[in-house]
Amino acid sequence: MIESVKGMRDILPQEEGYWDLLEATVKNIAISFGFSRIRTPILEKTDLFVRSVGKQTDIVQKEMYSLKTEGGDALTLRPEMTAPVMRAYIENGMKAQIQPVKLYYIEPCFRHERPQQLRYRQFYQIGFEEIGLGGSAVDTELILIAHYFLSKIGLDNYEFQVNTLGDENCREGYVLLLSEYLKSNRRSLCEVCNNRVTKRPLSAFDCKEEKCQRITRMAPKIIDSLCEPCRTDFKEVLELLDEVQVPYALNPFVVRGLEYYSRTVYEIWTSRDGELDSQVSLGGGGRYDGLAELMGGEHTPGSGFALGVERMEEALKEKGIKINKHSSGVVFLAQLGFQAKKRAMRLLSELLLEGVRVRSSFARNSLSSQLRVADKLEAEYAIIIGEKELYDRSIILRDMKTGNQETLEMKDLVPELKNRLNIL
Numbered sequence: 001m002i003e004s005v006k007g008m009r010d011i012l013p014q015e016e017g018y019w020d021l022l023e024a025t026v027k028n029i030a031i032s033f034g035f036s037r038i039r040t041p042i043l044e045k046t047d048l049f050v051r052s053v054g055k056q057t058d059i060v061q062k063e064m065y066s067l068k069t070e071g072g073d074a075l076t077l078r079p080e081m082t083a084p085v086m087r088a089y090i091e092n093g094m095k096a097q098i099q100p101v102k103l104y105y106i107e108p109c110f111r112h113e114r115p116q117q118l119r120y121r122q123f124y125q126i127g128f129e130e131i132g133l134g135g136s137a138v139d140t141e142l143i144l145i146a147h148y149f150l151s152k153i154g155l156d157n158y159e160f161q162v163n164t165l166g167d168e169n170c171r172e173g174y175v176l177l178l179s180e181y182l183k184s185n186r187r188s189l190c191e192v193c194n195n196r197v198t199k200r201p202l203s204a205f206d207c208k209e210e211k212c213q214r215i216t217r218m219a220p221k222i223i224d225s226l227c228e229p230c231r232t233d234f235k236e237v238l239e240l241l242d243e244v245q246v247p248y249a250l251n252p253f254v255v256r257g258l259e260y261y262s263r264t265v266y267e268i269w270t271s272r273d274g275e276l277d278s279q280v281s282l283g284g285g286g287r288y289d290g291l292a293e294l295m296g297g298e299h300t301p302g303s304g305f306a307l308g309v310e311r312m313e314e315a316l317k318e319k320g321i322k323i324n325k326h327s328s329g330v331v332f333l334a335q336l337g338f339q340a341k342k343r344a345m346r347l348l349s350e351l352l353l354e355g356v357r358v359r360s361s362f363a364r365n366s367l368s369s370q371l372r373v374a375d376k377l378e379a380e381y382a383i384i385i386g387e388k389e390l391y392d393r394s395i396i397l398r399d400m401k402t403g404n405q406e407t408l409e410m411k412d413l414v415p416e417l418k419n420r421l422n423i424l
């Protein structure tokens with residue numbers, strides 16, 4: 001039997017309620033904050049990611065699904081959305097619109113990572129990007145949107161880990177300093193970090209090996225190497241964050257796995273039993289004022305974040321938030337005897353026309369087996385029609401939670417159900 005591709009999963013009907021919640025929340029927030037949806041192609045030119053995400057990053061070095069067309073084009077299944085969105089902004093002349101242009105997306109991305117819990121090879125991102133006008137207030141607005149989004153869906157066990165990466169004036173000096181420090185501790189670092197020392201020293205902060213963490217915790221911090229404008233900018237971001245009361249912590253070790261960032265960066269970590277989980281972040285983002293230039297465009301400030309849909313779904317489940325949209329307000333129609341079945345068929349169409357969510361199992365004849373199905377479907381009520389009810393023009397309404405049964409006149413059923421189930 002042919003199975004699905006490793007690291008890729010089916011999103012099953014029982015998950016739909018969570019996805020609907022996330023999509024509806026994004027759409028509401030987008031309307032409130034004035035963002036419009038953008039959809040970009042799943043395939044992009046490989047060079048787009050090599051130049052923006054960065055040649056030395058894990059994503060470009062190991063994780064891209066790339067292919068060559070017969071015509072010789074090198075293409076890649078997008079591993080993230082920020083570079084494609086910036087490309088679309090430039091290519092479609094969005095510079096002519098009121099700035100910043102505010103865009104959001106709900107899209108699948110692809111990374112050939114080692115499959116682990118909540119690390120998939122196809123996963124969905126919900127993201128917000130503001131392009132064309134930058135600054136500390138834009139960064140803070142975006143962090144606020146992410147916070148607002150997560151609270152709206154019902155999460156509260158997360159914290160923003162905020163850092164700055166400086167800009168082209170001060171970062172280089174810091175990276176050199178860090179590289180020298182790491183070189184002087186080379187013997188205590190793992191093999192991977194030894195390779196990182198000159199190529200991409202910042203990524204040593206992401207190493208999970210304890211011996212490397214012991215060294216990186218003592219490393220020089222970027223905050224002490226910032227140029228004056230970057231220092232002021234970061235101070236403003238933090239002051240604004242205090243103002244809007246977002247749960248955040250300063251974390252000098254958050255450097256992000258993509259190279260296009262400058263100044264503010266952040267990750268959103270969840271906490272379990274009071275412990276923050278740095279391994280599977282709910283989301284991440286930051287400012288990318290230099291991204292357009294990396295892609296060969298002109299200077300275009302930008303800032304944004306993306307949240308992992310599968311990870312939010314899991315966080316909702318872990319919190320015990322149950323969403324089964326198919327069971328809420330469901331009524332089960334049960335019948336006993338052929339004449340009752342005929343009447344039930346007619347009632348079914350009447351109820352559907354009135355907007356009642358009706359389920360039935362006309363293929364089953366015994367009442368107990370039909371009620372078992374009603375139970376499985378988590379129906380709120382069962383309507384029971386037998387020969388006697390047919391004769392009396394009545395029905396039995398059974399509350400599936402309590403088991404209480406009452407007899408109603410057939411003509412009162414629809415208004416009564418609509419009232420109880422809040423159907424307009």
Ligand code: HAM
Nearest residue numbers: 080082119120123281282283284285286304305306308
């Ligand atoms: P990222 O941190 O690489 O940032 O990904 C953002 C989020 O996508 C992660 O925090 C995580 O929730 C989810 N994610 C990433 N990889 C996987 C995976 N293999 N399986 C499941 N979920 C995953 C970016 O992609 C940036 N483009 C974010 C951004 C937007 N920066 C500025 N604007």
